[in-house]
Amino acid sequence: MPVAAIEEAAERLAGLEGSALRVRPRQCLNLRHLRAGCSACAEACPTKAIRWSPRLRVEPFDCAQCGACATACPAGALEVRDSVWCRRLAQISRAVAGTGRVLFACPLHLRRDRSLRRRTDVVEVPCVGAIQPWEIVAAVAFGAASVLLLEARCSRCTYRVAHGRAVRTVEEAQSLLAAWGRREEVRLGSEPPASTEAGSAFRALAGLLPQKGRSADEELARRGLEPQEIGGDTTQPQDPGEGLERWIPSSHRKLLFFLHRLGEPAADRVAPNAPLAHVEVAPDCTGCGMCAYFCPTGALRKRETAGKTELAFRAQECTNCGFCTRICYQGAIRTTEARPGAVLSGEEQVLWSGRPSTPQERLARRLV
Template sequence: MLTQPEYRATRCTRYRYRYSECSRCAEACPHEAVELSDEGIRISASACRNCALCAAACPTEALLADNLPRIEVLKRTAKLPEVTFACAPSELNGDEIVPCLGGLDAAMLAYLTSRGVAVTLAGTQHCAECSHGVRGEARLGLHLEAVEALRGIVGSQKWAEISVPDEGETEPGKAGHDPSRRHLFRRFVGRGADQLTRPISATEVQPVPLKAIRFAAPFSTAGRELLQILFEAAPQDHVPLPAYPALYAAKVGIQPGCTACEACARACPTGAMQIRESGTAWELGFQFSRCVGCGVCVEVCQPHVLHFQDEMENLAKAPEPVILHALGKQRCTRCDRFFISPAPGGNLSDLRRGRCGFFVHFWLKESLMLTVPMNNFQICRLVPRPQAEAQHR
C-alpha cells in the first residue's frame, strides 16, 4: 500500500509566512497531489503516488518520504566502491530501489561521488512510459547540473562518475554501460528544469501586510550539512560558486532601505537570518551556512531590500554571521525604553518623541515607527504621521 510523504508544518515556508508564494513541491509533483494554502500544504491521499519528488524539491525538508530515507541510504552506500540506483517503476535491479531517480537530490549525489563511489542510474530509459517521468527527468537534470557545478569548484580528481545505461541495452535485472558526462548532460539537462524551481527575485514579490508570521525554533537540514562536508578540506582560494536552485544554498544581500522590522528573521525557518542585540546596538546578521535558499526572507521583506546574489562563497560552515545591517540604540526620554535609530549616527534633532505606553516609537519627520506586540513577538512598522496621531488620541 502506498503511503504519502510526512508533512512537517513548522519547516514549511508557507506555514511560517502565510503570504508566501512558494510552490516548489506542487510544481515538482507529477500527479497534482499537493494543495497549497495559507496554512501550508495538504497532500491528497487519493492522488499521491509517493514518488518523493515533492520531498526532493523542498529546500527546508518540510516533506519526508519514508520510501527514500536519504541519510539511511547514504549510510548503506557511502563505503561501497559503486552503487546502482534503480527506479521502482522500471522493475530493474539495483543496490538501492528508489521511487523515482528525480528524488536523488544534488547533495546526495555529490556526497557519494566526492567519496569515490561510482553511481549508476538505472531506469532512465523508462521515463517516457512512467507517470513520474516528465517531472522526474527534469528534477534529475537539475540535480546533475548542480553536481557538475560542485565538481568544478571543489576539484574532481577524486570524484567518481555518474553514469546511466544505454537506451535499449537494459533489461529487467541488469544495468550496464558507463557513458561520458557529456552524453549524460545531453539527455537530462535543460529540459524545462528552470520552470520547476527558480530563485525568488525581489521584483516578483508584492507588498503584503506584516502579519501571520508563525514563529518556531530554527533547524538545520541534512542536505545543507552534506554540502558543507564537501568543503571541509577544499582549498580556500576557489572561484565563486554560481547559484543553482537545486543546491538549496544561497547568499543573501541587502540594499539600502532596511527598516529593522525583523520580519525576515522571524520568518526564516533555519535561523540563517539572525537578530543580534546588545545594550547599545541592533544588528541583522546572515549565517550563510544555514541558508537553504527557500526565499521566505526575500518574500517577507516589505521595503524589498533583500535579494539573492548570483554567486556564493565557500559552502563550508561559517563560524560567525555576516552583519547585513546595523543600527544604534537610543533611550526614550519619557518612558526610558530603548528604541532603534533610523541609521547609525543619525541626527537626533530629526526625531520627535511621542507618547509611549503601549507603543514604543519615535518620530522620523513624516512617519512614526511603531513597535507593537504580534504573535508573541514585536514588529516595527512605519505609519504616516496623520494616521499615527489619530491612533494616539
C-alpha cells in the same frame, strides 16, 4: 491567513506523513507567511497528491511516498525518514566500494532490464526525482568516478512530472562539485554503462538466490559514519528566540557533512542554482527584522547589541530558499552566489547595524 486556516492546512499537510516521509508543517513557507508563494513540493509531486491552488489540497491516498517533494522542499517541511536515506546511503557506499561508480535506477528500469538488479553499481530509488544533491556529493566523497541517473523510461512513466526535479538535482550537484574543483562525471543518461565486473555469469546465477550482506548500519559503520553525525532526526529545532520555530533541514545538514568530506573548495563562489547562498542587504534596509523573524532555518537573525539592532547572517544554515527576498516589503534584501569558505567555516556576518526606522521617519526622509 486566519490562524484557524493555518492550523487546518498544517493538519492536511501532516496527512502525507508515512513510511518514507517525515512532515514538519511549521516549516512550510506558505504557512509561515502569506507572500511566500512557494509551490516546490506541488511541482515535484508526480502523483498530484499535493497541490497549491491557491489553497493547500492534499490527497494522502494518492501519495506514493517517493520523496520527490522532500527533495524539492527547501525548508524541511517534508523530509525523508532516517531509515530510508540510511539504507540508500549504504547502497551508494557498497556501489562505490565494488565498482567505483553509482548508477541510480527506478523500479521501472529494473523491471524492464532485470540484469540491472544483479549489478553492484546499481542503487534503486523510487524515482530519479527523489534523488537529492547530497547523495550525489556523498557518492563522490566516497570515491565514485561517475554518477549516472537512468532516465530512459521517464518520458513514458506515470511519474514523469518528477523528471524536471531530477534535472535540477543533477545541475545543483554539478555546480557544487565544480566549486570544490571536482571533475567526476555526474549526468542523466538513457543507457547504463556496460558492466565491467568480473564473474558476471556467476553473479547472474547467485542473484537468483537470497543474499545476506551487511546491514545499512554496518556498512555506514565500516566507513566510520553514524546517522546522527551525518544529519539524523535526533537534532532538535533551534530555539527561535524572537521569531518562528527554526529547523535546518536534514538534507542540508547531510550536504554540509559531505561537502566537508570533499576537502577545501577550489572556487570562491558557487553557481546561483546551488542549494547554498550569500545574502546582501541594501542601504535602505529599515532594520525591521521581519526577514529574520520568518527565516525557516535561522540563517538570518536579529539581535540587540550595545543599543543597536544587528541583522546577522550565517551562510552555513542558508538553503537558498529565497524566502527573505520575497517577504521584504522594502525590497532591500537579495541572494547572491554562496561563498564556499563561509559555508564550511560557519562564520557569521553582520549585514546591517543601526537603529530601526519608523514609518514616520521614512516618510519624513522622502519629503525632504
